[in-house]
Amino acid sequence: MDPVLVEWVLYAIVLLPLIAALIAGIGGPWIGRVGAHRVTIGGVGLATVLSFWVLYAQVWGGAAPLDITVYTWATVGNLSFEIGFLVDRLTAVMMATVTFVALMVHIYTIGYMHDDPGYQRFFSYIALFTFAMLMLVMANNLLQLFFAWEAVGLVSYLLIGFWYTRESAIFANLKAFLVNRVGDLGLLLGIAVLASAFGTLHYGELFAAVAEAPDQTLNLFGAAEWSLITVACVLIFIGCMGKSAQVPLHVWLPDSMEGPTPISALIHAATMVTAGIFLVARLSPLFELSTVALTVVLVVGALTAFFMGLIGLVQNDIKRVVAYSTLSQLGYMVAALGVSAYAAGVYHLFTHAFFKALLFLAAGSVIIALHHEQDMRKMGGLAKYLPITYITMLIGTLALIGFPGFSGFFSKEAVIAAVGYSAGGWATFAYWLLVLGVFVTALYSFRLLFMVFHGEERMDAHAREHLHESPRVVTIPLLLLAVPSVLIGLLTFGPMVIGDFFKVDGSIQVLATEHGLAYLAAGYTGVLGFIGHAFATPVPYLAFAGFLTAWLLYIKRPEWRPRVVAPLAPLQRLLEHKYGFDWLYVQGAAGGGRALARGLTLVGERWIIDGALVNGSARLIGRAAAGVRQLQTGYLYHYAFIMVIGVLLLITLFVVRTVLA
């Protein structure tokens, strides 16, 4: 493989979406709607083709991992701030996933945003997002990653508030922004700890430096010694919790559904929210060194996976159900990372990107058909009106619940098995949460499917008259996403999870030999064997039980529902209030912050800073300035006099010094 060509290809992959975004963003009024979608789809499409080429080169072409520094931005002391690319298999898989889903979403957007006045702006944003996300996964150092991390956050913010005249959208994007601030602060601190301890931000150098001195400690509070790696990893993971919406920093993701649906699919399901998973996998050599950090990761992931899924049961907004399901699936990925099964976590990310994007886009198709109605209580019986949407959504749902043979089955089964095979109390705890989560997943997924596509038609007469299948720009991406949702697991599970796919070029490093995935691999005999083996665990039965429950309560015996729900009323209330996180943050953190700010405004700002410091020093400087300007009289002899005084001053100083010396 010709490395020069690879470098050139990398530039093109990153820059094409950026250039397209700039053209669509700045030149929007001139190139018009068609021009905007042509240029961005063209740019992202080319980037997709090239990304697949890179994937091919990395996996089958035998290209060595590429680690190049393109540009040194600045050097401060020994610390270099660089821009560079690291392309190995992990990156290549992410690049292909990101560009493929982005391309599908671009095409889909033509149909979804058809009548929106902000058409060009929207295309500019999503192309810009593609650029930022590619920079994130292709970075070879933490600083560039951080910049890209912030850039995807920015685009996410802009897109959640895309309809900026809606108050709920503005609330949601501000919330997303603020919650992500908390996480990003953690990430930045984590990077700072690593930079100050090891003096480099470059992944390769950092891993080498850490491997040499893994047992450093630092004093945070008082004399207590903390393991440096643990502190750094936990801080970085806080960043991941913000971006990947893990408990308790998850509250922004459901609200982000205020943005247009293509965005929910691209940013808030398939790509950006998985950045945290990617980062932990990328930094696996660090996380491997800290059992404490891994345990934190495991517990947070498992809690998210189960408890966020539960909330999905009580939502009536079609997009919010899918959003909570995203939260829950992100929890599965994170839990896999927590038991060192990075390959399984990343693999679930990979399959999830396809079927979750599919689910969101299908939900969007339903929303278009009903003229932007999102309440499932006003749907029902849509299967006959929207056949393609129905079939594809069914495929997505089967993948999500882990129907044997579908892509989601393999990835989720690998995650659960890896956690199950891991030793330790926390792993057992996490295992049962994840297993119960399977039941919950199946329940809310089929609840959604039945409420939307089956049963009585609850929409109003006007909406029913206009019901028809969505245009082809909408259905084609659905079909294209449905294919990998079904097949990708069968084709790639063996090599990617069981084999050495990520290990062979050092993308992911696992220290322990006795970990869950190793047990899994030891007993692996092939795809069919794996499916058969799954039936020896409670997982498929629980999924089926979830399906059965949904079927009973929503199709067969809807009249049973009140009787089932009544004894669970307190639980339902708890779920409808989302465990009170929103209340705590809005009233407690935000409200408390505002109260504190009001107090500080009065005491700190008005009295101390404005009164004494600012106005005081300004008055002082004003007086000094008024005095100094008197020197500038405009008279030539005064000026000459000042100069002569100056000469005298210098000479006197010098003479005094010399004479004394």
Place this chain on the structure above:
Amino acid sequence: MSFETPDFSLALPEIWLLGAICVVLIVDLFVRGSRRSVTFFLTQAVLLVTAALAITTQWGVTETTFSGHYVVDPLAAMLKATLALLVVLALAYTRPYLEARGLLQGEVYLLALFATLGMLIIASGGSLLTLYLGLEMLSLSLYALVAYHRDSRQAAEAAMKYFVLGALASGILLYGMSMVYGGAASLELAVIAEAAASEEPPLLLLFGMSFMLVGVAFKLGAAPFHAWVPDVYQGAPTPVTLFISTAPKVAAVALFLRLLVDGLGPLHETLQPMLLILAAVSLLLGNLTAIMQTNLKRMLAYSGIAHAGFIVLALAAGTEAGHAAALFYVIAYGIMAAGAFGLIIVLSSAGTEAEQIADYRGLNERHPILAGVLLLLMISMTGIPGTIGFYAKYLVLKAAVEADLIAMAVLAVIAAVIGAFYYLRVLKVAYFDRPEVPPEGSQKPTGPNEGSVGEGEGATPSRPDGAAGTVLVPGASLPIRALLVVNGAAVLVLGIFPERLIALCQSVLGAG
């Protein structure tokens, strides 16, 4: 003393420039009125060729000729190219302004060319004599340029002040040089350096050095030898002010590097406290006085004094990194100052000079692009990251801290914070104040014949944003506006990608 035939080919840029000046002089005799632009374009071409010659013939060469009076080294080559290019930039702004006011005469360009020749000679000065000749050639051309608008009282007054004070400074410098000659018994800087490096340097050398420092500080506009700066900046026609604030500042740094580093570098320990005093006084006085100004040109003059303080601080560090920082700073300042005065030129029209800060009210609403350029220039002068001004200040402070001048670095930062006030005030006026259309007749004419330069200093009522605003109509043509936008963008681009320039400055001074 034996006479050797000098190697003329080494001095090719200067010889070319001198010959070309004669040609331009004669060509200018034969062009009339509307075809005056010929002189302008010829001048620019000559300067570009000079820059090219400096790079092609002198880059990488280290030699002396003319019996040691003329030095060629990477520093000289880099300085010459920079100087010529800065002059090109400065002159590019002049033409429409002068044309609109019927002032477009060949003299401007010829004087500028002569000044450039003087600056090039300074850049290659290997002896006291060459340096003094170059300096005088520069200064005399500048005096004439300031007085160039003969009918303007302000300009005449400014030129008079500049000339008298310049002569005084020149005399002091020459006095110092004579002492150094007495102490070292040679005019050659290399020999002087040997004498200065001896165990007990002659006392005369030390005295001479202090006097010479005054001459250099005067050119640089460092306090307390700054008194000419505000009056000249304000009184001179704006294109001339622009010219003075760019290339001659670089020449002043060159003069320092030749005279006080190449020549008297070994005496740095004695020089440092003097430089620190100059730096501290310049920083404080420049920034404090600038706060009170209502006239933008005058404010920029004081800000120039404050920037000179930073440059002197970098020189006071005395290390190669410090010298490189000074060089980078002065080039950065040249680019920023060219943009700032260029903006005044663009916004002025034949009747009105856009020199009151109040004139910039609501600039953003009327000319958002020009306001954007103003924004870039002001934040760059403040030293906000992302602009070239940040790296300039950063390098200076870094050099100062590395040379253990921590207290001075702290002072410089405080001064820069004070400076932020008046830069940001201009932005506040341009972005947040509403333009006022003044009642008929109440508008104070700001034509070139009104008022005297310094007299308003203590007397004008100091309303912070000045009195009635003028509604500015850009008088300049599209190419000049485009140039201004490029100038503004350069501040940003060099602020994001500064390494090449920094590395260049460091390499020619042997640092890094």
